[in-house]
Amino acid sequence: MAGFTDSALEKKLSELNNSQQSIQTLSLWLIHHRKHHKTIVQVWFKELKKAKPNRKLTFMYLANDVIQNSKKKGPEFSKEFSNVLSKAFAHVCECADESICSYVNLIISMEWSMLNYFQMPLVCCAFHHLVPLFAEAETWLK
Numbered sequence: 231m232a233g234f235t236d237s238a239l240e241k242k243l244s245e246l247n248n249s250q251q252s253i254q255t256l257s258l259w260l261i262h263h264r265k266h267h268k269t270i271v272q273v274w275f276k277e278l279k280k281a282k283p284n285r286k287l288t289f290m291y292l293a294n295d296v297i298q299n300s301k302k303k304g305p306e307f308s309k310e311f312s313n314v315l316s317k318a319f320a321h322v323c324e325c326a327d328e329s330i331c332s333y334v335n336l337i338i339s340m341e342w343s344m345l346n347y348f349q350m351p352l353v354c355c356a357f358h359h360l361v362p363l364f365a366e367a368e369t370w371l372k
Contacts (some may be wrong), residue, residue: 234263236273243277248288257295264306271310278318283325287333290322 232238242256260270278289293311300307322330 232259234266236269239270239273240277243274243289246285246288246292248291253288253292253295256292257299260292260296261300261303261307264300264303267306267310271307271314275314275318279321283327283330286322286325287330290318290333293318 239260242259246252246256263270274289274293278286281289293315296307297311
């Protein structure tokens with residue numbers, strides 16, 4: 231695998247597409263370079279904010295894949311992503327349409343809350359950013 235640099239990560243993120251192979255390949259590379267987890271999450275968040283609205287969901291899928299698949303190796307990615315995810319959700323939901331937010335809702339509800347990847351306050355905060363975007367949102371938290 232290629233060595234880790236900020237510019238290498240930025241390039242890989244710019245080439246990331248919504249295919250499962252692209253997401254999983256980059257996820258494996260990130261997990262391989264997990265000793266750089268702080269820099270990885272910082273660059274991921276910076277590039278998420280710069281990404282076009284139609285690419286933001288792909289960044290969320292990448293974060294989800296890294297969080298799920300790095301658990302066996304250690305908690306560093308879960309801990310580091312938990313520092314920026316509420317801001318990331320707020321940003322994505324500001325830029326996204328209802329269909330993208332419904333996919334983000336799936337990540338939060340099916341992946342993170344049911345599988346206990348994060349503590350409940352973070353999951354509730356993520357839901358808080360989605361609630362205004364859906365008319366039926368009141369039923370989510372009941």
